Amino acid sequence: MKSLVKTGYRPVDSVADEGSGRRWSFLEKLLLGLTLREYLRQAVRNPLNWILGALFAVGFPLIIYRFIFGLGVVTHSSNDYPWGLFLGFGLFVMVPLSASGFLMGTTVELFGRKDFKPILRIALLNGLLGYFFAVVYLLCDLGQPWRLPYPMVVAWGTAAVLFLVGWHVATYLTVQILEVSEAFFEWAQWPMAKQFIKKMTIGLTIAGIILSTLHQGALGALFTYAPSKVHPLWYSQEFLWIFFFVSSIFGGLCMVIVVSSIVKKTMFWRADEAFRENLDRLTIGLARGSSMALITYLTIKLLGIAHDNEWAYLATGWGQWFSFELLFGVIAPMVLFAYGIRNQRVGIVRFGALIAVLGIALNRLNTAIIAFNWNLYQEIPHIFEWIIAFTLFGLYIATYRFILYRLPIVYSWKKVPVEAYAKATEKVHSHGAVAQPSTVSREMR
Amino acid sequence: MSKMTRRKFLSVSLAGAAAGTFTLSGKAIGAAGFTGYPDGMGVLVDLTRCIGCRTCEAACNEEQKLPAPAVPFDDHSVFDELHHGGTQKRRTDENAFTVVNRYEAGKEGQPAYRKIQCNHCNEPACLTSCFVNAYTKTKEGAVIYNSKVCVGCRNCMVACPFRIPAYSYSSAFNPVIRKCIFCYDTRLKFGRPPACVEACPQEVLTFGHRKNLIKVAYERIRVNPGRYVGHLYGENEVGGTSWMYLSGVPFEEVGFDTTLQKEPILANAQAFLSNVPMVLSIWPALFLGFHRLATRGGEGAEEKPATEKREDI
Numbered sequence: 001m002k003s004l005v006k007t008g009y010r011p012v013d014s015v016a017d018e019g020s021g022r023r024w025s026f027l028e029k030l031l032l033g034l035t036l037r038e039y040l041r042q043a044v045r046n047p048l049n050w051i052l053g054a055l056f057a058v059g060f061p062l063i064i065y066r067f068i069f070g071l072g073v074v075t076h077s078s079n080d081y082p083w084g085l086f087l088g089f090g091l092f093v094m095v096p097l098s099a100s101g102f103l104m105g106t107t108v109e110l111f112g113r114k115d116f117k118p119i120l121r122i123a124l125l126n127g128l129l130g131y132f133f134a135v136v137y138l139l140c141d142l143g144q145p146w147r148l149p150y151p152m153v154v155a156w157g158t159a160a161v162l163f164l165v166g167w168h169v170a171t172y173l174t175v176q177i178l179e180v181s182e183a184f185f186e187w188a189q190w191p192m193a194k195q196f197i198k199k200m201t202i203g204l205t206i207a208g209i210i211l212s213t214l215h216q217g218a219l220g221a222l223f224t225y226a227p228s229k230v231h232p233l234w235y236s237q238e239f240l241w242i243f244f245f246v247s248s249i250f251g252g253l254c255m256v257i258v259v260s261s262i263v264k265k266t267m268f269w270r271a272d273e274a275f276r277e278n279l280d281r282l283t284i285g286l287a288r289g290s291s292m293a294l295i296t297y298l299t300i301k302l303l304g305i306a307h308d309n310e311w312a313y314l315a316t317g318w319g320q321w322f323s324f325e326l327l328f329g330v331i332a333p334m335v336l337f338a339y340g341i342r343n344q345r346v347g348i349v350r351f352g353a354l355i356a357v358l359g360i361a362l363n364r365l366n367t368a369i370i371a372f373n374w375n376l377y378q379e380i381p382h383i384f385e386w387i388i389a390f391t392l393f394g395l396y397i398a399t400y401r402f403i404l405y406r407l408p409i410v411y412s413w414k415k416v417p418v419e420a421y422a423k424a425t426e427k428v429h430s431h432g433a434v435a436q437p438s439t440v441s442r443e444m445r
Numbered sequence: 446m447s448k449m450t451r452r453k454f455l456s457v458s459l460a461g462a463a464a465g466t467f468t469l470s471g472k473a474i475g476a477a478g479f480t481g482y483p484d485g486m487g488v489l490v491d492l493t494r495c496i497g498c499r500t501c502e503a504a505c506n507e508e509q510k511l512p513a514p515a516v517p518f519d520d521h522s523v524f525d526e527l528h529h530g531g532t533q534k535r536r537t538d539e540n541a542f543t544v545v546n547r548y549e550a551g552k553e554g555q556p557a558y559r560k561i562q563c564n565h566c567n568e569p570a571c572l573t574s575c576f577v578n579a580y581t582k583t584k585e586g587a588v589i590y591n592s593k594v595c596v597g598c599r600n601c602m603v604a605c606p607f608r609i610p611a612y613s614y615s616s617a618f619n620p621v622i623r624k625c626i627f628c629y630d631t632r633l634k635f636g637r638p639p640a641c642v643e644a645c646p647q648e649v650l651t652f653g654h655r656k657n658l659i660k661v662a663y664e665r666i667r668v669n670p671g672r673y674v675g676h677l678y679g680e681n682e683v684g685g686t687s688w689m690y691l692s693g694v695p696f697e698e699v700g701f702d703t704t705l706q707k708e709p710i711l712a713n714a715q716a717f718l719s720n721v722p723m724v725l726s727i728w729p730a731l732f733l734g735f736h737r738l739a740t741r742g743g744e745g746a747e748e749k750p751a752t753e754k755r756e757d758i
């Protein structure tokens with residue numbers, strides 16, 4: 001793509017080609033304004049595609065294998081370790097990293113911080129895809145995935161925390177699809193549908209906050225069912241859900257920093273000035289927000305130990321592992337953020353965000369797999385389980401990129417230059433006063 | 446009794462909250478309703494009498510029509526089996542709902558044996574953690590399972606403090622949870638004791654009303670204090686279980702988890718669950734209020750130049 005852009009190519013970002021005034025067809029929009037050959041050529045040149053291709057070539061057959069022969073052949077999940085990587089990574093790690101949607105939605109739509117708008121949509125998309133793929137992982141893990149709707153329609157286990165998780169993830173997924181659909185409707189040019197969604201924005205945003213607060217916490221509360229199995233340092237009857245909720249705040253924000261940095265590095269051609277010029281400043285802003293959450297998290301983590309009086313455990317091997325998690329995943333990003341924000345060093349902030357994201361992943365894996373059954377034995381996931389988990393993650397990346405290339409997420413969809421449009425449709429409109437032929441008025445976001 | 450009202454309250458308020466949010470009918474109220482079981486049955490397991498003959502395993506296998514085991518039931522070499530790097534003794538699985546293990550815990554080098562199976566908790570963690578109500582605690586005290594609604598999330602396995610439910614991982618199209626069901630369908634329902642109880646040659650297992658069994662147990666301890674460690678395991682653990690144990694050696698030496706809490710497992714999630722209706726009712730007004738405050742006095746007053754171009758319509 002970069003080399004294409006150097007030759008003067010401009011990706012599709014408006015209803016009609018600005019040069020000729022010809023309307024893009026659906027297929028052209030899908031191929032970013034390239035011919036099929038040009039499109040394939042640039043795809044083949046991209047090394048990420050090779051990696052993904054290799055991964056999928058191994059992973060997809062394994063997924064099919066899993067569905068024909070059952071979970072037993074691809075996982076080490078056992079009667080003692082019912083949950084392996086599919087849930088440990090796919091659900092418990094992906095969901096907190098996807099809190100970005102509700103966080104930025106709240107910031108922009110509810111608190112009126114319009115200056116964060118250039119990254120609002122990438123935060124919403126990050127949320128949507130993260131949840132969507134958490135469900136994909138879940139489907140892979142469930143013994144009877146076709147019964148997923150059961151807790152909604154067949155039998156109600158209303159007193160179960162998982163019931164809450166199921167309902168909320170399902171409804172929140174719907175909310176997020178609606179939120180992101182605004183960008184889709186711009187791209188697909190269904191203005192009526194977009195207007196309809198826009199009217200619901202505040203309602204959707206508030207629904208997002210409610211559902212997120214509850215199910216982010218609920219994922220933590222799930223482990224309160226296993227008091228004798230999760231190591232006391234990671235277990236806290238009273239605080240576990242608050243730990244999960246508060247850490248999802250910086251998890252989501254840091255994930256936006258990480259993803260937007262990757263976009264800036266690898267998809268510069270796709271971003272518009274608003275995104276390019278504001279990103280560094282907004283990254284610092286996000287880091288400020290994350291710092292607050294990190295400090296809160298650290299405080300309540302220590303409170304949690306004090307409350308259950310678990311200091312003695314810190315001297316054990318588990319305690320060292322626990323301290324490492326906190327030092328690496330919480331204190332290191334805090335220090336990096338503090339330094340980066342004070343000296344306006346965006347690179348350092350980005351690095352800190354990456355560490356925080358890894359820290360969250362470590363915490364969730366610790367709670368769900370590593371410190372789970374700590375007094376029994378350690379389970380190392382089956383090699384096939386790793387491959388399937390990576391394959392689904394590769395699919396997540398591919399989908400992410402597919403959407404970012406096309407929908408107005410990091411750029412804004414332009415209105416038709418009126419004159420050009422008139423030329424193209426060969427109809428005379430009397431809109432001449434609205435826009436000069438050369439000006440491109442941006443459509444609303 | 447307070448337990449019942451609490452559970453009822455919880456399920457009702459949750460269902461109400463859920464119904465309120467998703468504008469569904471309130472017909473689910475009471476779906477997880479707690480009936481109570483004053484006539485609940487139970488089994489008293491007196492480990493001091495167990496000789497590790499595995500007759501109970503064989504009886505269970507036959508009664509539940511389980512596949513023949515790899516090692517016959519009269520072969521005692523299974524007691525030497527160790528799994529997972531030599532750390533784990535045998536446990537229940539999809540083809541064995543009860544398992545007897547040997548422990549070198551007895552006095553003067555005498556081994557001690559322990560039979561394990563589902564303990565049929567009074568307020569089972571498997572039941573309260575299941576999001577489709579696949580489990581039922583019957584009035585006779587059995588905790589049974591309905592494979593027709595189970596989704597296969599295996600949360601019940603995470604929740605059971607005794608690590609009992611097993612899963613048929615090898616089945617691709619109809620994997621289910623497998624565990625002891627107190628011979629509910631074939632025996633308990635008709636007032637008969639489970640197969641293992643009837644088969645045991647040593648009278649290790651005593652079947653009866655749970656509340657009577659507690660009396661029997663304490664009577665045995667009183668009459669023969671030297672024989673027992675003086676604790677009735679299961680009387681209060683995680684809210685009490687229908688199956689209870691007497692032992693002559695410390696319980697932790699025969700594989701029991703003696704760190705379990707007295708309250709039912711459900712109580713742990715309660716702090717969180719009781720927040721749910723609050724969040725559902727308070728958040729909308731609160732955040733709408735924030736929104737009003739934040740956007741009053743000119744929307745987008747603090748907009749930066751770069752974003753001015755993208756105005757709302």
Ligand code: SF4
Pocket residue numbers: 562563564565566569570571572588604605606607608609610624
């Ligand atoms: S022992 Fe486990 S499986 Fe049996 S009733 Fe209790 S929680 Fe459920």
Ligand code: SF4
Pocket residue numbers: 574575576577578579580594595596597598599600601602622
């Ligand atoms: S595995 Fe089945 S029975 Fe167990 S919690 Fe999940 S749905 Fe319920």
Ligand code: SF4
Pocket residue numbers: 494495496497498499500501502545558560644645646647648649650
């Ligand atoms: S049948 Fe009775 S004596 Fe034999 S192993 Fe079972 S409980 Fe022990």
